[in-house]
Amino acid sequence: MAIALSILSVTPAAGCGGAGGGPGTSGTLTLYSAQHEGPTNALVKAFERQTGASVQVRFGADDELASQIAAEGSVSPADVFLAENSPPLTLLAEKGLLAKLASSTLARVPTKYNSPSGDWVGVAARETALIYDPRQVAPGQLPHSILDLAQPAWRGRLAIAPAEPDFQPVVAAVSKLDGEAAAERWLTGFQSNAKRYNDNEGIVAAVEHGQVAVGVVNHYYWYRLAQEVGFARMRSRLYYFGHGDPGALVDVSGAGVLRSSRRQSLAQRFVAFLVSSAGERALVRSGDWEYPLGSGVAPAPGLEPFDHLEAPSVAPADLGDGHVALGLLQRAGLL
């Protein structure tokens, strides 16, 4: 035990000085980011260049970081949380952990992509889409609506990732547009038709390899895979439902300032930068394939134009913190 104790007492000194409790060096902002690393780093670098401030980042998934911030409570080292989806931000806002954002920041993004109470702002968007293998499904056979995929004709040919935070909003959208009973019937159909994958990456890889005919994903996973293996070599294709279908839902990645932050003005400045034209352009240039939401910046060439997507009129605010959709998924036996 003596040895153990001596290690215990030595290590903190040897360890990194990044402890959360102490007052950080002035001008250093702490960002918790659930966004992918490439785009996050691009945003951070652009901000540091513009302001001279420095930013340190903790990466993790939405769930990990949201749980972590909730556990840290009022002593959280985080100043800003950049989430991949809106429900974790809504959850933290419900717990009173987010500060109100400056109205000038919120004004840079169309209102429907922001928190109605001004707790967080939409930064980037992803479109729900159907990835399909043209050798198994001719373009003429593609379903009109995501609801059609619940029909017996798709048994064993459909891939979904019910535990992926991107899928839950689609459930919420169906429930909002067609009612909870319809949503329940639809999910029962999915329960018997769908092969269950752990995440969007798994679905995209499976459809690309012809292991399953179609899959519900976010558009940018296809673009990322295409970027890695080469667009010309992709076998799979993307199909957008459009016409206000719940399957054409837009998912919003947003950012908020922690109420416990002791660097409020710097944090507010960072979030304002994210939705400024400089910030959004940095995001587009990072090769992330998301749609920028702020300051009217145009998306990367090669993407379907944002206004062609004909998304349904379901806002992040309608999704809440996701508990309704979770209940539906669990009752259907998908989770």
Added chain:
Amino acid sequence: MRSPAPVGPEATFEATAERDDSWAGRIFRVRGGRHKRAPRGLVAGAAAVAVVALLPLGFVVDQAVSVGLGQAERLLIRPLVGTLLVNTVLLTVTATAAATVLGIGVAWLVERTDLPGRRLWAVLAALPITVPAFVTSYSWVSLTPAVQGFWGAALIVTLAYYPLIYLPVAAVLRGMDPALEESARTLGLGPWRTFLRVTLPQAKLAVLGGALLVAVHLLAEYGAFAMLRFQTFTTAIYDEYRLSFDGPAASMLATVLVALCLALLLFELRLRGRARYARVGAGAARQAERLRLGRMTPIALVGFGALIGVALGLPLVTLGYWLVRGASTSFPLGSLAGTAGTALELGLGAAALTTALALPVSILVVRYPGRLATTLERSTYFAYALPGIVIALALIIISVNVMQPLYQTTMLLLVAYALLFLPLALVAVRAALAQAAPALEENARALGAPPWRVLVRVTLPLIAPGLGAAAALVFLSTITELTATLLLAPIGTQTLATRFWSDASSFAYGAAAPYAALMVALSAPPTYILTRKLGAFEARSSK
């Protein structure tokens, strides 16, 4: 520090002395009550380790109790729960049984037969442990979707974790007194029966210890099962976090894992109980006669080749493919060196801390066996059965509320690793202690050395190879750990595993591959140490 182990008559004497203590001595204690009492400091040390190891369990129970009845009903009485329970139990049983058979078979071929190239095979057969399970699973899935589902998952985790049984069993076989087997053969038992009735019972404790590690680990396995689309309680716990960010609800589910772990611990104790007086430890100091494989040689070689090909070759080929074909492939030397350095530092730190914490518990359970020792030792297993995210969140809440300055320091991360991997270190240290003759310690004490000096001058040098093996096992696991590292590392800290995860989760497989390759490369030396040092006490004696 000590003279080379005695050979010839002296060795017999030493072995006799040890045997005296390990069973006759024990019987004497039971009858006569000349009970050897554990020093208070030792008990206190072991108890302190056990209490720390139980913290996550306490957290889980506390959170689970806070979940309301309605919520508990939503979680535990839903259509999927039956599937989860059946999946978890069936897979744990199947894969553990398969890994046990495979582990024993490989150990026997390498240690007890004239298999050509056995020294090379001995190392190669341990190497699958160096490839992170998520890399292995990805390779398989990209090769064929047929591996998704129960049998694929069982196959892949069997191939990934059988070294946890192979390594300790090989060590015991290497150090076993050949006289017993020889007597059996002389008395007319065939080689197969000798193996079943004499050799195997001798290796029983090693087999059970390894199998317990595999089984408990499978309860908490996430990466491989997620990739293989196989749902267990652990994947369901992660799903619950992903969608509801609800710690208490996830803890509620984790209590099921705790119950399963408890069942495994009690079951193993029961099996072990009957073996209590079996002879463990070094015997006469010489190598056993190797069985001639004869016409079976080609079959054994083909089997070994196939095993290494699927368990090791396939993931490595996949990594190579990514490196060559991926558009994002690059070798950022600074980042590679930096993350490798951090991984090395954390791996060594965790290895040292965990081995040190395992020491008092191991000494207590080997030298002063009894109900208290067993309870303290067993309580360290629960954290091993819990998913990384549960441990990490428990430590966040505990440190934020009680030890704020420690939060997000390297220190806390090392404690998390120690909690996660303590059973690995325990198994190795315990085995080494069981094989080190207590007579040497007793002589030193009789000559007036105080207990601490006996520990430093006699016990530690005797079990040094076991400490090395424990450290190597913990190092291997730390290098590939992901969840606790992401949540608890000091901000900005990047390890090979977190870099790999970050690139691979955005399809940048080419960029991810060098980090995975480095993980494997860093893990190779400790694995080599494991094949040589686990049980090296006898190997040295037998020179």
